[in-house]
Amino acid sequence: LRLAVLASGRGSNLRAILEAIARGELDAHVAGVFSDRAKATALEHARATCVPATAISAKDYPTREAFDEAMFSLVDAVHPDLIVCAGYMRLMSADAVTPRAGRIINIHPSLLPAFKGLHTHQQALDAGVAEHGASVHFVTAELDGGPVIAQARVPVVPGDDAERLAARVLEREHPLLLATLRELAAGRIGLGPDGVQHDGAIL
Numbered sequence: 001l002r003l004a005v006l007a008s009g010r011g012s013n014l015r016a017i018l019e020a021i022a023r024g025e026l027d028a029h030v031a032g033v034f035s036d037r038a039k040a041t042a043l044e045h046a047r048a049t050c051v052p053a054t055a056i057s058a059k060d061y062p063t064r065e066a067f068d069e070a071m072f073s074l075v076d077a078v079h080p081d082l083i084v085c086a087g088y089m090r091l092m093s094a095d096a097v098t099p100r101a102g103r104i105i106n107i108h109p110s111l112l113p114a115f116k117g118l119h120t121h122q123q124a125l126d127a128g129v130a131e132h133g134a135s136v137h138f139v140t141a142e143l144d145g146g147p148v149i150a151q152a153r154v155p156v157v158p159g160d161d162a163e164r165l166a167a168r169v170l171e172r173e174h175p176l177l178l179a180t181l182r183e184l185a186a187g188r189i190g191l192g193p194d195g196v197q198h199d200g201a202i203l
C-alpha cells in the first residue's frame with residue numbers, strides 16, 4: 001500500500017507508521033509526507049527515514065480551495081493508494097475531498113460522533129463521560145464526520161486533566177492506526193455506497 005501522510009505537528013502517528021514498516025509489521029510504503037507547517041516535527045521524522053517531505057503555507061494561497069489544490073497536486077504526484085491524515089490540522093475543502101472519497105482516512109482523538117473538532121480531551125472532561133478514545137474514519141467534506149472504520153476506547157479516571165487523558169488516548173492511537181492500515185493494505189476494508197465495507201476488497 002502506497003501511502004501519502006499529511007501531518008501538521010508532532011508526528012507521533014507518522015513515526016509509528018514508519019517504525020512499523022521498518023520492522024516489517026506493516027506492508028506499506030510512505031511515498032511522501034506533506035504539511036501545512038514547515039516546522040512540523042513530522043517532517044523531520046520523514047526525512048530521518050529518507051521519505052520525501054514537503055511543506056506549503058496557507059498564507060501563500062488566496063483561498064482554502066487554492067491551497068488544497070496545490071497541496072493535493074503535490075500529494076497526487078507521489079501516486080498514493082491511500083492518503084492518511086495523521087494530525088493534519090487543516091479543514092479540507094469539499095473540492096479536494098469528494099473526488100478522493102474512500103482514499104483518505106483521518107485519525108481523530110475522540111469516540112466519534114462525539115467531540116468533533118479541537119480540544120477533544122477537554123470536551124470529554126467537560127461532558128463528564130466515563131469513556132473516551134480515538135477513531136479512524138474515512139474523510140468526507142463534513143469535518144470529522146465521515147464513516148468510522150475503527151475505534152479504541154480508554155477510561156476517563158478521577159484526577160484526569162486534558163494532558164493525562166490525551167496521553168492515554170495517544171498510546172492507543174498508534175496501534176489503532178496501524179491495525180486499520182493493515183486491514184486497508186490487505187483490501188479487507190473499503191468505502192462502499194452505504195458506508196464502511198469489510199472484506200470488500202475495494203482498495
Ligand code: GRF
Nearest residue numbers: 010011012013087107108109
Ligand atoms: C493525534 O491526537 C491525532 O489523533 C490528532 O492529532 C494528534 C496528532 O498527533 N488528529 P501526532 O502529530 O501524530 O503526534
